[in-house]
Amino acid sequence: MTEHPMLIVEDLHVTYDTPTGVVRAVNGVSFELGREKLGIVGESGSGKSQTGRAILGLTAGGTVTAHRLEFEGIDLLNASERTMREIRGGRISMILQDPKYSLNPVMTIGAQIEEAFIIHSKATKQEARARTIEMLKAVRIREPERVYKTYPHEVSGGMGQRIMIAMMMIPEPAIIIADEPTSALDVTVQLQVLAILDDMITRRGTGLIFISHDLNLVASFCNRVLVMYAGKVMEQCSAAELANANHPYTQGLLNCLPRLDAGQDELPVLQRDPSWA
C-alpha cells in the first residue's frame, strides 16, 4: 500500500481493566504510514486517540499488544525507555486532544516555546526568543508580543491549539500525530494553520496522522482515511473518495452532518448494526 512505510502497525490491541469489566479501546488495528497525510475518523470512543497514544506508549494503565508496532525499524513495544524518550521528544510528536491541558499552567507561553527551541536546536536564549515570536506569527496569532507574555489560562481555546501546533513543529519530527488539532479554531484560521502544516510536511517529508471528526475537512485535506468503529478499522479509502464510501457505517456518519444549505427538523443519527462489531 505505502511504498516505504515509516510506521507499521499490525494487529494492535489496547485494553483496560475497569471495575465494570475489560474495555477494548483498540481491538486489532492495522495500517501503514508513509510520507503522507493519513486521516482517522470514526465515532467518539472508537479508539482513535488510543491508537495514536499506543504508538508513543502513552496508554498508562492499559495493556498494549501488537503483532508488529515498528517505527523506522525500531520495535516500539520492546524499545528501552531511553529510546522511547528520544522518539517522543523529537522523532514522533503528538498533539493531544485537550491542548491547554498539556501546557504548563505556571509558565508563560513564550517561555514554554523558547524552552522547546533551546532543547531541540541548541539555540541561544536570544535566538530562541526571536524564533518563538516568528513561530507565533506563523500560526497566525495576532499580537505575538502580547501572547508571548501570557499564561495558558489567558489565551482562547483556539490560541491554545495553535500554540501546541507551533510547539509540535519545532523538533522537526518524522511523524506527527495530531489529535483533533484544529477543532477549536475558526474555519478561516483552521485552514491557514493546516496550510502551514501542509507546507512543512511536504518540505520535510513528514508523515501525518490526522485524527478528526470533521469528515469534510479530512476528505479535502488528507490523502487516505481510516474509518474506525469499536476499536477496529471498518474501512480504508482514499480521502477524495470518502463521500462515496461503501460501508453503511461511513455513510451513516456522513448523513449525520447538519447542512448549511438546507434546514432539517431532526438530524439523522447513526443506526448501529451489531454485525459491525
Add this chain to the structure above:
Amino acid sequence: MPDRTSCRFCNAIPVGLEISDTLVIEVQDLNVVFGRGARSFHAVRDVSFGVDRGQSFGLVGESGSGKTTVLRAIAGLLGNVAHVTGAMKVADEELKQNRSRPFRRRVQMVFQDPYGSLHPRHTVDAILSEPARVHQLDRIKDRVVKALEEVGLDASFRFRYPHQISGGQRQRVSVARALIIEPDIVLLDEPTSALDVSVQAEVLNLLMRLKREHRLTYVLVSHNLAVVAHMCETLSVMQNGAVVETMTVEQLRSHNPTQPYTKQLLTASLGYDRAAIDAFEEFDSK
C-alpha cells in the same frame, strides 16, 4: 400546576407561564478589559444583542475574538479578572457584580474545554451530583442516570474519572452537568466541537427537543456554521472583539452576508482548498 423541581427528563413541564414572551437576554454595549495599564487588553468592544425567550442566538467568528468572554460576562464568571462595563439583563434581572442564587439555577454554561472544567479527581457521578445537591434537588441518583442516558452514556460511566473516558464522552458529561439542574437559559461554548458527527447529531437533537419542550433559550458559540444554522434563528459574527455583522440564518444559508469577513468565513467552511486559502485576506477591525 408546574413544579419546577420535578425532573425535566421525566415529565415535560409547561414553562413560560410566569415570564413574558419578550427579550430574555439583553446585552447592551458590553466592554471587557483584561488586566491593567500596559498589560491591559480590550477583549470585547461595544457588543450588543438581545435574545427572545425560546430562541437561539449564535456567536461565530475569529478565534480569540471574544466569544467565550461574552458568555463568561453573562454568566458572571469574569469576577475580578476583568473590568466589565455595559448593561446586561437576564429575564428582567439587571445583572450586578454578583449573580443571585435563582440566576445561578436558571443560567448554565457548557464550557469549551471539557477536560479543564471537569474535576480530575471526581467521578462522573460526583461531577453530576454536585450541582443537583447545591441546588437542593431530590432523587439525585435517578437524575444522574437519566442525564447520562439523555446524552447517550450508559450507567457504567458513572464511576469513571474524566481521564478514563474519551474526549467526546467528557464533552457529553459536561452537557449533562449543565442540564441536570433544569436551567431556562444555557450558554453553550462549542458544545459539539469535541464530538463525532453522530453524537453531535444526538446532542443537537437533544438540545433542540429540550428547547421545544421547555422553551429553553440558548446562546451558542460555534465555529461550525452548519451547526449554527441548524440551531439558531439569528447570529452575530465577531472579529477582534467586536461584532462585524448580525444576520438571520436565512441570510447565512443563502450565502448572502454583507461583510467581506463573513464571506471569507463561508468560503472557508467549504473545506481545504489551497488556492482559496492563499487568497484569504487579513481583516483588521480596530
